[in-house]
Amino acid sequence: MNLWLIAATVLLFGLVPCAVVMLRGSIVEALVGLQMAGVLQTVVLLLLAQGFHRPPFFDLSLVLALLMLAGGLVFARMLERWV
Amino acid sequence: MQARSLSSSSIGRWNLVAIWLAWWSGLAVVWLLLVDTFRPEELAVGAAAAAITATLATVVHLRGYIRFRPRAAWLLETPQIVGNVLVDCVLLAGALWHKTVRRERTQGEMIRVPFHHGDDSGRDGARRALVNFAVSLTPNSYVVDIDPEGDSLLVHRMVPVPLDRLLLREQARFLRAHPKLPRGDDS
Amino acid sequence: MSAGSIVVPVLVALGVAIELACCLGVLVMDDAFDKLHFLGPAAIVGPLLIAIAIVATESFSQSGVKALLTAALLIVASPVLTHATARALYIRRRDHIEQDPRPRP
Numbered sequence: 293m294n295l296w297l298i299a300a301t302v303l304l305f306g307l308v309p310c311a312v313v314m315l316r317g318s319i320v321e322a323l324v325g326l327q328m329a330g331v332l333q334t335v336v337l338l339l340l341a342q343g344f345h346r347p348p349f350f351d352l353s354l355v356l357a358l359l360m361l362a363g364g365l366v367f368a369r370m371l372e373r374w375v
Numbered sequence: 376m377q378a379r380s381l382s383s384s385s386i387g388r389w390n391l392v393a394i395w396l397a398w399w400s401g402l403a404v405v406w407l408l409l410v411d412t413f414r415p416e417e418l419a420v421g422a423a424a425a426a427i428t429a430t431l432a433t434v435v436h437l438r439g440y441i442r443f444r445p446r447a448a449w450l451l452e453t454p455q456i457v458g459n460v461l462v463d464c465v466l467l468a469g470a471l472w473h474k475t476v477r478r479e480r481t482q483g484e485m486i487r488v489p490f491h492h493g494d495d496s497g498r499d500g501a502r503r504a505l506v507n508f509a510v511s512l513t514p515n516s517y518v519v520d521i522d523p524e525g526d527s528l529l530v531h532r533m534v535p536v537p538l539d540r541l542l543l544r545e546q547a548r549f550l551r552a553h554p555k556l557p558r559g560d561d562s
Numbered sequence: 563m564s565a566g567s568i569v570v571p572v573l574v575a576l577g578v579a580i581e582l583a584c585c586l587g588v589l590v591m592d593d594a595f596d597k598l599h600f601l602g603p604a605a606i607v608g609p610l611l612i613a614i615a616i617v618a619t620e621s622f623s624q625s626g627v628k629a630l631l632t633a634a635l636l637i638v639a640s641p642v643l644t645h646a647t648a649r650a651l652y653i654r655r656r657d658h659i660e661q662d663p664r665p666r667p
Contacts, residue, residue: 299574299612306582309589313597318660320651321594324601327643328588331605334636335581335612338629339574342616350628351409357632361639368646372653408631411624464580464603471587471600483596511641514602519595519648531648533599 296343300336307332319375323367330360394436398429444497445505452541456509459539463515466534483533485519488542489549490528492521509541526553570615577611580604593662594651598644605640609633 310332313325334353341349406421407413435441474481490506493499503521506528511517516532526549530542538546580603587600613633617626654660 295571295574299578303578303581306585309585313588318594320647320654320660321597323647323650324588324594324597327601327647328585328604331601331609331636331640332581332585334632335577335609338609338612338616338632342619342625342629347623347625347628350625350632353632354409354628354635357635357639361635361643364639364643365646368643368650371647371650373657373659405631408627411627460602460606464607467587467599467603468583471583471590474590475586481591481596482593483599485595507645508641511645512602512606512637514599514606517598517602517641517644517648519645519652529652531595531598533596 294343296339300339300343303332303336303339320371323364323371326367327360327364330356330364334360391433391437395429395433398432399425402428442495442497442500443504445501446498449505452509455540456512459513463513466515466536470533481533483531484535485529485531487522487525488528488530488538489546490521490526491545491549491552492523492526506541506545513539570618573611573615573618577608577615580608580611584608595648598648601644602640605636605643609636 307329310325310329314322314329317325334357337349337353337356341347341353402425403421406425410417410421470481473479493502507518507521510528510530515534515536516530518528519531520529521527522529528542528545584600584604588597591597591600610633613626613629616629620626620629651660655662
């Protein structure tokens with residue numbers, strides 16, 4: 293266990309408030325919670341990649357950040373009028 | 376936004392080459408940063424991938440879907456924006472403190488800021504996009520909507536503070552574009 | 563104890579603290595418009611601090627560069643997503659698809 297893995301474990305607890313917001317809030321609040329969870333997971337993957345000393349794992353966080361942007365925009369556009 | 380037909384494009388041939396080269400260089404640099412090697416086969420694949428994407432991007436430019444011509448001088452705003460991001464983090468921390476520890480009612484506000492929308496040119500399009508980006512980057516405020524007919528920005532902010540330099544400058548631009556309007560306050 | 567062995571843990575701790583504080587902000591704020599503000603520091607400052615910590619450890623190796631690229635992508639994505647989500651909420655309330663939960667003065 294090193295600093296990076298400890299930090300990643302601590303950050304995972306941040307998913308709990310995000311889940312609460314997604315379950316209890318309105319649909320747009322749920323989207324905010326989802327985006328927050330996405331950011332959190334990107335940072336967790338960065339920390340895990342560094343903690344396990346596996347440079348290829350950094351690609352996971354990069355791809356997640358990209359997909360989070362695209363997915364968030366799709367959700368936001370759908371929520372404007374169609375859901 | 377109406378697309379231009381390929382034959383009637385007003386973008387010159389050399390401008391197209393410059394656009395293609397700019398895209399290709401940027402993409403090739405990103406490829407090199409990601410693969411972190413100078414092996415010939417990696418360079419060849421990167422060059423080919425960058426060429427395909429640069430071609431697609433150039434076609435999009437040619438069709439006029441992107442009208443984005445920022446001014447290099449706008450980069451001078453960057454230190455101010457970075458400073459505002461840090462200050463706004465402190466403001467949000469204060470709001471969170473008031474909400475969680477002092478249990479006070481904390482509510483943001485929506486304000487309308489006069490904003491000259493401009494036309495469909497690349498310069499005005501870039502200005503709208505970058506103002507939106509800069510205001511939304513700072514945590515205490517973000518742009519909710521841009522009203523083209525009303526020439527205003529709808530901005531939500533968590534903690535009421537005076538308008539920053541960027542919004543004041545856009546407000547001044549609006550007043551220059553509408554000299555006959557009565558001058559009121561900014562909210 | 564070298565400067566690097568102090569700086570890196572401090573940067574990581576600060577980054578984690580900012581992320582968790584922003585999660586708390588998203589939870590406790592009443593309105594979706596207010597919650598959205600906390601995406602900013604979470605996507606901009608937190609990842610940047612952690613990326614800088616990784617670069618301080620690994621220098622500008624593949625790991626360091628990719629960490630910075632990820633942070634840069636999040637910095638670019640955050641205002642775009644915030645604006646898009648805010649606009650969706652504004653349209654929903656304006657068109658009465660969703661009610662404003664609190665009366666505003």
